[in-house]
Amino acid sequence: QSVLTQPPSVSGAPGQRVTISCTGSSSNIGAGYDVHWYQQLPGTAPKLLIYGNSNRPSGVPDRFSGSKSGTSASLAITGLQAEDEADYYCQSYDSSLSGLYVFGTGTKVTVL
Amino acid sequence: EVQLVESGGGLVQPGGSLRLSCAASGFTFTTYWMSWVRQAPGKGLEWVANIKQDGSEKYYVDSVKGRFTISRDNAKSSLYLQMNSLRAEDTAVYYCARGVGGWFDYWGQGTLVTVSS
Numbered sequence: 001q002s003v004l005t006q007p008p009s010v011s012g013a014p015g016q017r018v019t020i021s022c023t024g025s026s027s028n029i030g031a032g033y034d035v036h037w038y039q040q041l042p043g044t045a046p047k048l049l050i051y052g053n054s055n056r057p058s059g060v061p062d063r064f065s066g067s068k069s070g071t072s073a074s075l076a077i078t079g080l081q082a083e084d085e086a087d088y089y090c091q092s093y094d095s096s097l098s099g100l101y102v103f104g105t106g107t108k109v110t111v112l
Numbered sequence: 113e114v115q116l117v118e119s120g121g122g123l124v125q126p127g128g129s130l131r132l133s134c135a136a137s138g139f140t141f142t143t144y145w146m147s148w149v150r151q152a153p154g155k156g157l158e159w160v161a162n163i164k165q166d167g168s169e170k171y172y173v174d175s176v177k178g179r180f181t182i183s184r185d186n187a188k189s190s191l192y193l194q195m196n197s198l199r200a201e202d203t204a205v206y207y208c209a210r211g212v213g214g215w216f217d218y219w220g221q222g223t224l225v226t227v228s229s
């Protein structure tokens with residue numbers, strides 16, 4: 001049961017900038033818990049993309065950036081490339097629900 | 113190189129049991145929380161359970177409490193998930209993931225569990 005809401009899909013032409021929103025509530029993002037982002041290429045396991053709201057692990061291009069404000073967070077991809085076509089998930093901690101960690105509903109990014 | 117390799121998935125009838133394993137290498141297993149995360153076919157990610165470095169603390173999502181048991185063998189650098197009373201809605205790819213500061217920095221390739229008669 002996902003409690004972080006993401007748009008089902010976003011699309012953009014190569015080189016463009018796209019953003020993915022992740023909307024939570026006062027028991028997760030709004031409570032001050034960090035947001036993390038994962039990229040899942042077709043048929044593969046998720047890969048950590050952003051941690052601690054805006055930090056990139058080693059090897060992740062700086063085209064990917066994250067931010068957080070209030071009860072929401074965003075992932076931005078600038079200079080969109082064909083290899084960015086994938087599913088993206090946000091994740092945080094939730095203090096009220098049945099599970100410690102919650103994921104977003106997921107967003108499919110399509111490169112036109 | 114950090115590696116997490118899951119095994120043990122397969123086809124099981126409703127009400128049956130299955131034990132998943134995750135073999136870890138390339139890092140000091142005893143210093144990390146470990147989790148299981150699952151993904152139903154065509155669906156999103158769902159955190160299932162996690163376990164503290166020494167196994168003294170374990171947490172589960174409500175939907176699996178009383179049915180699933182997470183455990184680890186630090187001597188073998190291995191993580192396990194014992195799944196009992198399986199239901200159709202447990203059908204998913206199960207990933208083993210390393211936990212760091214509230215996020216998951218490495219994931220295995222996953223093992224598919226199908227619950228069907």
